[in-house]
Amino acid sequence: MNYKMVIHTTGKIIGVEAICLLVSAAVSLIYMESSGIWLLATAVFGGLLFLLSRFFKPKDEIFFAKEGMVTVALSWLILSLIGALPFYLSGEIKGFINCFFETASGLTTTGASVVPNVETLSHGIAFWRSLTHWIGGMGVLVLVMAIAPSGSGRSIHMMRAEMPGPVVGKLVPKAKTTARLLYIIYIALTLVLIGLLFFGGMPVFDSIIHAFGTAGTGGFGIKADSIASYSPYLQWVLTAFMVLFGINFNLFYFILIGKFISTLKSSELWTYVGIIVSAIILITVNVSSLYTSIGEAIRHSAFQVASIISTTGYATANFDAWPVFSKAILLILMFLGGCAGSTAGGLKISRFVLLCKTAKNRIKHVVHPRTVKSVRFEGKAVDNETLTGVSSYFIIYCMCIVVLFLILCLEPFSLESNLSATAATFNNVGPGFGAAAVNYNGYSYLSKICMSFAMLLGRLEIYPILILFMPATWTKK
């Protein structure tokens, strides 16, 4: 294990967080709020840690998959701990564990909150809370790769650990250029969204906050009723963008370089769209009696479906009061999540498709034991290595969910609440049903710690965090 290299890289990441904290402090300054002091103090603290890490000059930049995983897991953990400081120091969120939960929820783009009334948060703190969504969405390490001078060619290990999806490829030969392209697309889409929201009549600050929450598919807002009080136009804009941010970013790049046809050929995209459309139709039919017009029913169901499948977690309606069938569909969507290579969480559509196809092949195999059949996806045969990877990921995913569910069931809440809380935190969605519908204040500290880790597990796709805590990683055996 190349400890110095791990510390060196983690230091760089803390440096990036310090810069983000500075930006939030500047926002505080605009509104002349006292919370800015604490944001600034944390930024300085982060800056000092960054400088301290510069003393660990790695002798060689050799970097293997293990170091990549450990660096990613460690830095996300440290980022959550440092990011919690402004909440704690300013006193706007009580209890350090609550603050840690809130930051982990922000960085992992979950959007599960413990704040009783978000409208009481100062502008600077609210901005920082939403900014964590934005940088956590595309990934902090990817950001570091895009801006910092890179020496080692092995940075792909880090990118792979942080980017969601079964297979992580590059868009262009250089990792740095790939990271830059991803961020350019990300920033451009965010700016377009801010513009659309602003010209649709949303105040500037609200537009930025909601654009951050949507881009990262997070879900932190600044209103107690989430998006419900905004105009239907704004709700439709957000619906469209939540769906967009759940799409693989590689496809945006293909559109950018004029390869429309290969974009349209993406079977993951069509499965994603298909699932969204059918979910909207089913829910609209199911809830139409609750609303005065069919248009309103479509709007609410479309918004909720987009919000849940992209694992954002905004709400325009109290879906906790919807019929059980609709809630069940939403719960299933939580597990599915968005496309690989997007900012969304969950199992990912491509894994789901691969799992279904593998299962289909196995069934065929039972009937015709001698058949030779390969799983095809995106027009290509998928190699066995990837398939085994996806299957074992699914098993670990299920086991983690079962463990978390059991722990949460120690709470005095209904099975529905606990199951939805498990799904919502592990898949980085945010709100669940019942006791978890509005915020997670009712849960105990033990559950909150477990859920914080579940969010990190879900965002980094399990392996990095597991490897960080595996004794074998740290022993020399």
Next chain:
Amino acid sequence: MNIIVSGCGKIGSTIVESLVLEGHDVTVLDMNPAVVEEITNIHDVMGVCGNCTDCETLKDARVADARVFVAVTGSDELNMLACFLAKRMGARHTIARIRNPEYNQSSLVFLRQQLDLSMAINPELLAAQELYNILKFPSAVKIETFSRRDFEMIEVRLKPDSVLNGMNLITMREKYDAKVLVCAVQRDNEVFIPDGNFVIKGGDKLGITATPTEFLKFFKALSVYQKQAKDIMILGGSRIAYYLAQMLVRGGSNVKIIDRDAEVCQRFCDDIPKATVIVGDGAQQELLLEEGIKDTEAFVSLTGMDEQNILISVFASSLNVPKVISKVNRDELFNLAENLGLDTIVSPKKITSDVLLRYVRALSNSFGSNVETLYHLMDDKAEAIEFRVSPEFEWVNIPLKDLQMKKNIIIAGIIRERKPMIPTGNDCIMANDRVIVIAAGQRLQELSDIIKKG
């Protein structure tokens, strides 16, 4: 610069490594997914898996945007076809590895024209040329020639009890009246660009530039001169051996080739009738002794296995064969072989990647092609580059001692109107000169890079 490398074998991956270090955008193409996976894990490159003559695969690798397309798969025909297709699909320059001896006569010129190839590289032929140079001047461990052999750069390893031990460079020059320039010294894995006060120690590896005649005088004065090897034993009937034997026989040397395979031996015998060909296992010391390894002037081990080459070379050294050369392809065995006391090691893939790098660097030069030659010296820790001074070069007619040069750079030679000279502080660079620059720890794109900026 966008470069596509097709085929990630030994040579392919060495090329990829050096191109990535130069900062190019490299895309690799290979049939084997495991190889692509491995190389994308180690280097910052994009991998495409597929057949390099399939136009869909080439499209995936964005061949239309490529400045250079390099085909170095194992098959000559595949390389030629891939380059042809790449050129048709928009690649600007194409380079193919063509190594079958049958293509390397007059047919190669025709092929190059017809396929519109920018360059055809034959690693084995290049390696054979390097071996031939060393055998002509066995005192050196490595010889590089500049400007059509007017000027040479030689690497020598000093014996621990060398007469030069403890002498500084100024004294050395005066004592031996040598018109040579020690331009790089390697000691314990570190490379120095020495000045006049530098003290030489035994065991150092020196990089020296001079004209061929001056070298002769200098080495004779040091009494370490070994005359050209005339009796040469080659182990292994590889392609390198084929080319080398051909060159040596033409130069009038006695060549003995040993290989296990009777068929291979028969072919050698047919093509190079003047050589002695022996069928037998060269790993048997008995056989080597029987064939008179003790009396040969040089032993060259060119079998396909690095480990075998190293071990047999160690055996040959122990019998005090005056010059032992071994072919080692794997980087990690390089140092090991040196530690075992083998100083002359030849690696075809390194030679090939040097040739390719020279081509690519000349392309990326803003003033057009003025990198004439490029060699990596001292285990890649330094490089020697020959530049043609372009009319745009600003620092002409300034004495070298007044030039503000960067650290660890030395001007090792100037060739003016075909007359080579070792420059002193009072000489200046003039337009249309050829200048040989040695640089440690940096990469020069053009001649003006030697000047300290700002």
